[in-house]
Amino acid sequence: MADKYSVLLPTYNERENLPIITWLLVKAFKEHNINFEIIIIDDASPDGTLEVAKQLQQLYGEDRIILRPRAGKLGLGTAYVHGIKNATGNYVIIMDADMSHHPKFIPEFIKLQKAKNLDIVTGTRYHGAGGVHGWDLRRKLTSRGANFIAATLLRPGVSDLTGSFRLYRKDVLAKLIEVTKAKGYVFQMEMMIRARQLGFTIGEIPITFVDRVYGESKLGAEEIALYLKGLLTLFLTT
Numbered sequence: 001m002a003d004k005y006s007v008l009l010p011t012y013n014e015r016e017n018l019p020i021i022t023w024l025l026v027k028a029f030k031e032h033n034i035n036f037e038i039i040i041i042d043d044a045s046p047d048g049t050l051e052v053a054k055q056l057q058q059l060y061g062e063d064r065i066i067l068r069p070r071a072g073k074l075g076l077g078t079a080y081v082h083g084i085k086n087a088t089g090n091y092v093i094i095m096d097a098d099m100s101h102h103p104k105f106i107p108e109f110i111k112l113q114k115a116k117n118l119d120i121v122t123g124t125r126y127h128g129a130g131g132v133h134g135w136d137l138r139r140k141l142t143s144r145g146a147n148f149i150a151a152t153l154l155r156p157g158v159s160d161l162t163g164s165f166r167l168y169r170k171d172v173l174a175k176l177i178e179v180t181k182a183k184g185y186v187f188q189m190e191m192m193i194r195a196r197q198l199g200f201t202i203g204e205i206p207i208t209f210v211d212r213v214y215g216e217s218k219l220g221a222e223e224i225a226l227y228l229k230g231l232l233t234l235f236l237t238t
């Protein structure tokens with residue numbers, strides 16, 4: 001059976017970003033002759049993201065763009081669960097729709113996965129040519145600090161624990177979602193820790209992460225406190 005890649009694209013108020021990210025995804029897949037589908041999970045965005053998604057479906061076809069909207073903002077963790085249920089590919093790519101994750105890296109993820117027969121390939125901002133653009137010092141320090149503390153406490157051997165641009169074998173992702181308890185920012189980190197525990201193989205591709213141009217950021221003190229709490233829970237329970 002030929003490989004197929006299902007991209008899970010959760011959206012909340014991404015009407016400006018969605019057409020660009022979709023165009024770039026289609027371009028990257030077509031240029032590399034990769035079979036794909038894009039599953040858009042919109043949580044009733046008040047800005048009308050779903051209307052834009054419907055237009056994109058008309059443009060690119062119902063086999064390429066799949067819409068799985070939900071009636072309200074139910075959060076990212078459950079959006080992935082909802083998305084994976086509808087995925088027909090044997091590989092799943094998780095990424096943000098706000099242009100922070102550039103689709104041009106996906107062919108590199110796929111190449112590495114195939115070369116080493118990996119279970120997971122994660123993008124990393126904190127290794128090799130990876131990096132972050134457009135964040136102020138506070139946000140950079142927060143992210144660096146979050147990764148540093150997690151790496152020190154949990155020693156996972158993954159350089160970017162809080163990132164969310166990743167390629168998974170579908171059955172591996174399904175298993176990880178099943179055993180992962182955390183919500184919010186800790187979710188991505190716990191997925192990597194559980195992956196290690198379960199003996200899954202993980203590779204890394206350096207990515208440049210660009211801060212969102214359109215839309216609002218919402219990382220505040222509350223998220224940071226929740227992150228630290230979640231991290232400690234993981235440390236004490238794994």
Ligand SMILES: Nc1nc2c(ncn2[C@@H]2O[C@H](COP(=O)(O)OP(=O)(O)OP(=O)(O)O)[C@@H](O)[C@H]2O)c(=O)[nH]1
Binds near residue numbers: 012013042073096
């Ligand atoms: N379906 C769904 N998507 C969400 C929800 N919250 C965020 N998203 C989407 O998930 C992705 C990541 O969320 P972001 O808001 O970019 O989170 P972030 O990158 O940590 O923060 P900023 O980019 O700085 O705002 C984006 O594509 C969002 O549109 C949600 O509750 N439901």
Ligand SMILES: [Mg+2]
Binds near residue numbers: 096098100212
């Ligand atoms: Mg973002």
